[in-house]
Amino acid sequence: MSKASDLARLMTSGSTAIHGEAGVTSSGSTGLTTNLQQGLCKAWINYTGISTTASRDSFNISSLTDNATGRTTVTVSNNMNNDDYSGYFYTNAATGTNYYNFLNDYTGGFGGFATSNFSHTAYATADIDSLTNLSGIFGDLA
Secondary structure, three states: OOHHHHHHHHHHHOOOEEEOOOOOOOOOOOOOEEEHHHHOOOEEEEEEOOOOOEEEEEEOEEEEEEEEOOEEEEEEOOOEOOOOOEEEEEEOOOOOOOOOOOOOOOEEEEEEEOOOEEEEEEEOOOEOOOOOEEEEEEOOEO
16 A cells, blocks of 8 residues: 555544554554544644733634633634543733743633633632633544
């Protein structure tokens, strides 16, 4: 089989198992595998909450809604299958316009999960509009 036909088969299969370091052995065993589609980030965003809440870059995100100080709803372009997905959220909880490292004493978190959106809260000693907000979600698309 050619590499082009291998790629075409992978693209149309809907689910791709990736073989671990063991590869395929002489006995036909494939060793450990992981499902490529399950392991991919389904949506991510890097945005600022200073002055105007705005995306710097994103994938599968259609809009941001500034709900209140430090509170943002992120709407995904292609809905998730259910509201049981997993994700991450980081905020530097700083209002300055300088970039800061990832070591801070602040917190932030998801405020809610729905199939079409999720919400964030950036928090220092109170809700705060933060310069750096990073988030991504993992799960099944609808």
